Amino acid sequence: MEAAPAATGGRAALSSSPPAPLPTSRRSSEAGRRLPERVTIRSAARIHNSRGEHHVRLLTGERTSSHEISPKPSGFGSSATGGELLMLARATCFCNDVYREAAKMGIDVSQVDVECSAEFPAEGAPAEGIAYSAKITANASERQIRDLAAEADRLAEMQNTVRSAIPVRITKVEVDAV
Numbered sequence: 001m002e003a004a005p006a007a008t009g010g011r012a013a014l015s016s017s018p019p020a021p022l023p024t025s026r027r028s029s030e031a032g033r034r035l036p037e038r039v040t041i042r043s044a045a046r047i048h049n050s051r052g053e054h055h056v057r058l059l060t061g062e063r064t065s066s067h068e069i070s071p072k073p074s075g076f077g078s079s080a081t082g083g084e085l086l087m088l089a090r091a092t093c094f095c096n097d098v099y100r101e102a103a104k105m106g107i108d109v110s111q112v113d114v115e116c117s118a119e120f121p122a123e124g125a126p127a128e129g130i131a132y133s134a135k136i137t138a139n140a141s142e143r144q145i146r147d148l149a150a151e152a153d154r155l156a157e158m159q160n161t162v163r164s165a166i167p168v169r170i171t172k173v174e175v176d177a178v
Contacts, residue, residue, distance in 0.1 A: 087116035093158035
């Protein structure tokens with residue numbers, strides 16, 4: 001990343017050039033399977049944290065929602081770790097995709113349970129052994145439910161993001177020196 005800090009007053013910002021655009025044609029997953037046409041949906045998460053406060057706001061497209069995650073007992077930081085939230089993102093993505101794909105397949109799903117796990121071997125080290133399991137209860141045959149799970153897994157954006165090892169970079173840092 002080529003980044004240069006820019007300073008104005010008491011604030012400094014870290015900026016970098018924008019990422020290269022993604023192709024707009026059909027894409028292939030790591031396994032060579034075709035993914036649907038590209039439709040960009042912007043998602044973002046914002047937090048505000050100060051002593052005794054931890055506010056979470058999620059944004060996808062025009063939809064926003066606030067969620068309660070308590071601060072750490074010390075008062076600063078989140079009681080949920082980034083690793084836990086990454087696993088929650090993966091579990092949520094698969095769950096939502098099961099319901100979405102079930103509707104397309106005409107399958108009536110009544111319950112989805114998902115457990116995602118990973119091991120973080122050291123501070124700052126990437127996750128290892130990322131895996132997940134699911135239980136899907138639906139009014140369909142075993143084969144149909146297994147096909148549904150495979151399709152949801154194939155299309156799960158969070159799983160595909162982790163599988164692709166997409167680069168992540170910091171694009172801006174604002175500093176208020178007090």
